[in-house]
Amino acid sequence: xxxxxxxxxxxxxxxxxxxxxxxxxxxxxxxxxxxxxxxxxxxxxxxxxxxxxxxxxxxxxxxxxxxxxxxxxxxxxxxxxxxxxxxxxxxxxxxxxxxxxxxxxxxxxxxxxxxxxxxxxxxxxxxxxxxxxxxxxxxxxxxxxxxxxxxxxxxxxxxxxxxxxxxxxxxxxxxxxxxxxxxxxxxxxxxxxxxxxxxx
Amino acid sequence: xxxxxxxxxxxxxxxxxxxxxxxxxxxxxxxxxxxxxxxxxxxxxxxxxxxxxxxxxxxxxxxxxxxxxxxxxxxxxxxxxxxxxxxxxxxxxxxxxxxxxxxxxxxxxxxxxxxxxxxxxxxxxxxxxxxxxxxxxxxxxxxxxxxxxxxxxxxxxxxxxxxxxxxxxxxxxxxxxxxxxxxxxxxxxxxxxxxxxxxx
Numbered sequence: 001x002x003x004x005x006x007x008x009x010x011x012x013x014x015x016x017x018x019x020x021x022x023x024x025x026x027x028x029x030x031x032x033x034x035x036x037x038x039x040x041x042x043x044x045x046x047x048x049x050x051x052x053x054x055x056x057x058x059x060x061x062x063x064x065x066x067x068x069x070x071x072x073x074x075x076x077x078x079x080x081x082x083x084x085x086x087x088x089x090x091x092x093x094x095x096x097x098x099x100x101x102x103x104x105x106x107x108x109x110x111x112x113x114x115x116x117x118x119x120x121x122x123x124x125x126x127x128x129x130x131x132x133x134x135x136x137x138x139x140x141x142x143x144x145x146x147x148x149x150x151x152x153x154x155x156x157x158x159x160x161x162x163x164x165x166x167x168x169x170x171x172x173x174x175x176x177x178x179x180x181x182x183x184x185x186x187x188x189x190x191x192x193x194x195x196x197x198x199x200x
Numbered sequence: 201x202x203x204x205x206x207x208x209x210x211x212x213x214x215x216x217x218x219x220x221x222x223x224x225x226x227x228x229x230x231x232x233x234x235x236x237x238x239x240x241x242x243x244x245x246x247x248x249x250x251x252x253x254x255x256x257x258x259x260x261x262x263x264x265x266x267x268x269x270x271x272x273x274x275x276x277x278x279x280x281x282x283x284x285x286x287x288x289x290x291x292x293x294x295x296x297x298x299x300x301x302x303x304x305x306x307x308x309x310x311x312x313x314x315x316x317x318x319x320x321x322x323x324x325x326x327x328x329x330x331x332x333x334x335x336x337x338x339x340x341x342x343x344x345x346x347x348x349x350x351x352x353x354x355x356x357x358x359x360x361x362x363x364x365x366x367x368x369x370x371x372x373x374x375x376x377x378x379x380x381x382x383x384x385x386x387x388x389x390x391x392x393x394x395x396x397x398x399x400x
Contacts, residue, residue: 049339050301064289066296073289089264089273092292096266099300101250139249 005032006054009200011107011164012067013054018160019074021196035115068095071157080157090151094158105133107165110172137179144181155192163189205232206254209400211307211364212267213254218360219274221396235315268295271357280357290351294358305333307365309372337379344381355392363389
């Protein structure tokens with residue numbers, strides 16, 4: 001059985017939980033809380049020198065880091081990844097978009113506001129992130145106004161990766177009522193068989 | 201022939217140039233300069249609503265965005281990607297590390313200092329980025345002290361992705377003389393057959 005080192009309130013970690021549920025992959029969850037510095041302990045840094053969750057540990061002891069690389073590893077060959085190189089590249093395009101243009105603004109503001117309680121101290125950074133986060137949401141909205149899914153006309157790990165923090169964006173003071181196509185897409189994902197909600 | 205929309209001084213764009221040279225893929229380069237807002241023109245935004253280069257346009261008109269997704273598309277099936285799912289996942293792990301924990305600090309400081317000439321105005325942001333960039337470089341150094349390459353014991357697109365901005369890090373005021381294993385790795389890459397240098 002694989003081990004997942006993760007923090008339940010983290011969207012990046014939830015990605016791993018959700019793909020395991022959807023693909024019925026058995027896993028042992030080892031809660032590793034960044035707020036308690038459990039991701040910076042010497043034993044954890046041996047597993048991931050970058051001090052971040054999620055990571056997975058295979059039965060042979062091999063470690064894989066980076067949420068979207070883990071999604072790739074677990075979903076490759078399943079209906080949630082691509083059928084050919086072009087489909088796969090399009091899925092990865094949205095997953096790199098997620099990590100570069102979305103997560104640093106949407107996840108980070110949720111973290112600062114909801115979990116660090118630093119809404120006043122980090123007012124300027126929050127405002128700067130908010131503008132960039134809105135830009136990412138608008139790109140998603142425009143795409144979803146014309147497409148049910150991000151790639152391949154079906155639910156893939158591109159949707160899963162983007163879903164994780166988008167559906168909790170209100171916790172970072174983003175107002176999703178301005179993005180009706182995103183809201184419909186969120187509902188579509190939540191109605192997939194074997195869907196498991198995020199705990200937070 | 202594929203079209204590459206890119207900016208020669210951009211490391212993300214250089215990734216695409218280099219993989220084309222290594223794999224002898226013919227391409228037409230269409231210089232698209234972000235400093236002249238050419239990435240925000242209406243015609244370019246139709247190709248990439250995120251307003252970023254590089255993108256590639258296939259002969260059938262299909263567009264692919266995100267430098268590392270383009271690397272995947274062009275290198276999949278070649279000696280520069282993985283031989284099985286585990287190898288591929290490890291390569292992607294480092295490519296996601298590059299976009300999340302490396303590029304935003306190393307490429308961004310080079311951009312601010314060398315191309316925007318805002319070393320004074322953005323002093324605080326540069327300092328904050330510098331700490332995080334050093335952290336990324338130290339993770340690379342520690343890995344390369346024990347390994348010749350980032351994944352699979354051979355040169356892959358994981359190395360290529362990390363090479364692009366790392367070998368120009370001095371332009372963002374990072375001192376690579378503190379990282380001897382990184383410097384040796386840079387030399388190894390530069391001695392690969394068909395290697396093409398970055399123009400800047």
